Amino acid sequence: MNIERFYISKIVVAMLFICVNIFAQEAGLSEAEKFYGTELKSPKKVQHPPFEWGDCTVCHTDAKGEEALIMEPPELCAMCHEAKDTKKFIHGPVAAGACTTCHNPHESDNAKLLVASSINELCVSCHQDKDAFLRDTPNIHPPVKDQCTNCHDPHTEDHLYQLKADGKKDLCVMCHVDKEIWTSTVTDKHGALDRPRKCLECHDPHGSTNPKFLIKDTSKELCLSCHSESLTRDENGDKLLNIGKHLENNPDWHGPILWGDCAACHNPHGSNNLSMLNKPFPRTFYEKFEEDNYICFQCHEKEKIMDENTTTATNFRNGSSNMHFVHVNKEKGRSCRACHDFHGTKEYPHHLRAKTKFGKINFPIRFIETENGGSCAPACHARRHYDKVTPKVNLK
Ligand code: HEC
Ligand code: HEC
Ligand code: HEC
Ligand code: HEC
Ligand code: HEC
Ligand code: HEC
Ligand code: HEC
Ligand code: HEC
Ligand code: HEC
Ligand code: HEC
Ligand code: HEC
Numbered sequence: 495m496n497i498e499r500f501y502i503s504k505i506v507v508a509m510l511f512i513c514v515n516i517f518a519q520e521a522g523l524s525e526a527e528k529f530y531g532t533e534l535k536s537p538k539k540v541q542h543p544p545f546e547w548g549d550c551t552v553c554h555t556d557a558k559g560e561e562a563l564i565m566e567p568p569e570l571c572a573m574c575h576e577a578k579d580t581k582k583f584i585h586g587p588v589a590a591g592a593c594t595t596c597h598n599p600h601e602s603d604n605a606k607l608l609v610a611s612s613i614n615e616l617c618v619s620c621h622q623d624k625d626a627f628l629r630d631t632p633n634i635h636p637p638v639k640d641q642c643t644n645c646h647d648p649h650t651e652d653h654l655y656q657l658k659a660d661g662k663k664d665l666c667v668m669c670h671v672d673k674e675i676w677t678s679t680v681t682d683k684h685g686a687l688d689r690p691r692k693c694l695e696c697h698d699p700h701g702s703t704n705p706k707f708l709i710k711d712t713s714k715e716l717c718l719s720c721h722s723e724s725l726t727r728d729e730n731g732d733k734l735l736n737i738g739k740h741l742e743n744n745p746d747w748h749g750p751i752l753w754g755d756c757a758a759c760h761n762p763h764g765s766n767n768l769s770m771l772n773k774p775f776p777r778t779f780y781e782k783f784e785e786d787n788y789i790c791f792q793c794h795e796k797e798k799i800m801d802e803n804t805t806t807a808t809n810f811r812n813g814s815s816n817m818h819f820v821h822v823n824k825e826k827g828r829s830c831r832a833c834h835d836f837h838g839t840k841e842y843p844h845h846l847r848a849k850t851k852f853g854k855i856n857f858p859i860r861f862i863e864t865e866n867g868g869s870c871a872p873a874c875h876a877r878r879h880y881d882k883v884t885p886k887v888n889l890k
Pocket of ligand 3: 649
């Protein structure tokens with residue numbers, strides 16, 4: 495046998511040994527243990543010291559432990575342990591003094607004398623709806639899959655549901671520290687976080703069938719659950735556009751909205767840009783053109799606006815003269831908002847808006863599409879034409 499073969503056969507034997515061992519261990523596990531794990535399981539029996547001492551009369555009225563207890567839990571346990579019902583919210587079985595539904599008073603195979611080999615198996619032994627939830631829900635929040643006690647105290651706490659901190663936000667940011675910093679320092683904060691349920695307005699703390707544990711199928715449905723009325727912007731009492739109604743009245747929706755993804759452009763936790771956008775966008779009608787100032791270029795090619803002359807980058811051109819460049823790419827450049835609506839439109843193609851707001855007035859743009867171009871006559875300007883094939887001459 496050559497040396498290589500020798501080692502290969504050793505490895506094969508070792509692997510077989512490991513497999514058989516894992517199989518033997520697995521085989522000894524209950525179905526629940528396989529699903530929930532066995533993190534509490536102790537290599538040797540855990541004995542409760544007063545039981546280990548052998549003097550049964552510490553707790554029983556007789557030495558054989560066959561007769562009554564000298565007193566019932568929780569008073570019995572409180573002889574030696576701190577009371578477990580001292581805070582504002584008390585877990586059902588603790589309030590009922592049923593310590594022994596979770597702890598074996600004598601000995602156990604598990605740490606803390608618990609009656610199950612993992613925390614989650616213990617919890618779902620009574621909370622059976624959560625057992626079904628954990629098994630059937632595709633996206634479970636990792637700390638929930640790990641141990642319910644990451645967030646809930648098994649006995650008593652000062653917060654609703656025996657949570658370790660207020661479950662609506664304080665609890666979340668104990669772990670998601672970045673969200674605490676972000677939501678409190680961004681310039682454009684989201685009013686959703688001032689609603690009574692804060693983070694839970696949008697997320698399910700345990701998990702959900704949706705990505706990021708959202709309580710609605712898509713971010714669009716989630717957003718529209720609040721933005722189907724004219725909400726008031728905090729500082730100045732301004733009314734926000736009723737997006738739900740706007741989309742209903744303007745059925746030609748912009749791509750990301752068709753996919754149901756408002757978060758493609760907006761950060762639901764607030765941002766430092768206009769209207770909580772993920773990337774900057776001009777705040778005013780006219781702004782000096784800067785490539786980095788347009789969230790649009792996350793999805794659209796910037797050549798549309800950057801190339802002064804083109805025969806391919808855009809259809810908004812007069813011959814090869816790029817009309818996007820002419821309108822947008824300059825010192826006093828117009829925002830895309832002047833001509834497009836990024837949510838939805840109806841009258842015109844290419845998400846061209848029917849009216850554009852300039853100062854306090856809403857001017858109609860009066861777009862007319864032609865075979866190779868189009869024309870518009872915004873406000874009191876004369877009609878201007880563009881044509882990809884036969885450039886038009888527009889008088890000043
Ligand atoms: C720390 C207190 C404590 C000590 C010490 C203790 N027991 Fe118990 N024992 C209990 C409690 C509490 C129960 C009731 C369990 C329940 O509610 O299911 C119990 C129940 C029992 C029972 C009834 C059957 C069962 O297991 O539920 C027997 C038998 C028993 N004990 C035997 C003993 C013996 C023997 C000793 C001494 C070696 C002993 N116990 C020491 C607390 C104690
Ligand atoms: C006579 C005193 C005494 C009584 C009564 C008593 N315990 Fe204990 N218990 C102890 C001691 C001592 C320890 C080991 C020290 C420790 O871990 O706190 C202990 C440990 C424990 C532990 C494990 C703690 C750990 O960190 O591993 C649990 C759980 C527990 N007891 C529950 C109970 C419950 C439930 C009762 C009532 C049914 C009870 N005890 C009654 C003395 C007592
Ligand atoms: C719903 C199940 C449940 C009930 C009921 C319960 N416990 Fe516990 N207990 C736990 C779990 C789970 C832990 C382990 C906590 C951990 O490791 O974070 C624990 C830990 C403990 C400990 C050790 C750590 C500590 O907090 O001091 C003691 C002592 C204890 N329990 C006593 C009691 C007493 C006394 C009662 C009755 C008043 C009681 N428990 C009722 C689940 C329970
Ligand atoms: C022995 C059964 C039992 C076990 C084990 C158990 N619970 Fe409970 N739990 C209850 C009961 C009973 C209530 C009270 C239900 C009510 O008031 O509607 C309750 C209430 C709760 C509540 C508050 C629910 C509400 O609607 O007010 C939470 C949260 C909770 N349990 C979490 C846990 C966690 C986490 C664990 C595991 C550490 C656990 N439970 C283990 C029986 C149990
Ligand atoms: C990441 C923290 C976290 C973890 C881990 C966690 N929970 Fe919760 N739980 C919460 C919050 C927050 C609420 C309050 C939800 C609300 O107000 O609607 C809650 C509420 C509950 C409630 C009462 C409302 C309901 O949904 O029925 C129960 C019962 C409960 N949790 C059980 C569990 C069980 C069982 C586990 C482990 C499988 C667990 N929780 C793990 C954060 C958590
Ligand atoms: C005990 C720590 C802990 C607490 C408390 C906690 N989380 Fe988490 N959360 C995690 C961990 C760990 C992950 C997985 C790692 C990651 O993606 O950041 C996670 C992931 C998430 C994710 C998905 C992240 C992703 O990119 O896929 C969301 C959403 C989330 N948590 C929201 C919440 C909310 C809302 C709360 C409060 C109800 C909360 N978390 C409380 C630890 C925690
Ligand atoms: C729970 C209700 C609620 C949900 C859900 C919600 N919002 Fe809001 N949103 C508000 C409130 C209230 C305001 C008004 C206060 C403010 O300006 O922040 C607001 C304001 C806004 C603003 C204007 C911010 C500004 O100051 O210019 C935008 C943009 C916005 N939301 C987008 C979204 C998006 C995108 C979603 C979905 C990811 C969403 N919202 C989900 C309640 C909600
Ligand atoms: C207005 C609804 C809304 C509120 C309120 C909200 N979220 Fe989110 N959250 C979302 C959406 C939508 C996503 C998915 C974003 C995406 O797909 O890009 C998300 C993603 C996340 C993520 C994972 C991705 C990331 O940005 O890190 C975490 C973690 C998270 N949220 C935590 C929180 C916490 C903590 C709070 C409370 C401080 C909170 N969220 C409040 C809607 C919300
Ligand atoms: C393609 C990017 C994009 C998508 C997707 C998008 N938005 Fe917007 N949204 C914007 C831009 C850009 C603004 C700034 C509006 C302006 O300047 O007129 C804005 C503004 C807003 C405003 C503030 C309106 C006001 O009156 O100031 C709200 C509210 C809003 N969006 C909600 C939503 C909702 C809800 C969705 C999903 C249905 C969504 N947005 C999807 C780009 C987008
Ligand atoms: C002065 C009005 C105006 C402004 C400002 C404007 N556009 Fe356009 N845009 C048009 C017209 C008109 C069309 C339709 C061209 C055609 O197909 O005839 C168009 C078409 C488009 C198209 C479709 C593909 C193409 O290029 O033909 C995209 C994408 C687009 N614009 C993005 C933007 C972006 C991003 C901005 C801001 C950086 C912007 N537009 C600014 C008028 C404008
Ligand atoms: C997350 C990706 C994404 C972002 C960001 C984005 N768009 Fe779009 N846009 C699309 C998709 C996909 C389409 C094609 C579907 C459609 O016509 O709506 C599209 C189409 C368009 C059209 C119509 C094209 C045509 O030929 O009819 C215009 C105009 C437009 N976008 C303008 C903008 C403007 C202005 C912005 C910046 C505020 C922007 N988009 C940001 C994805 C995006």
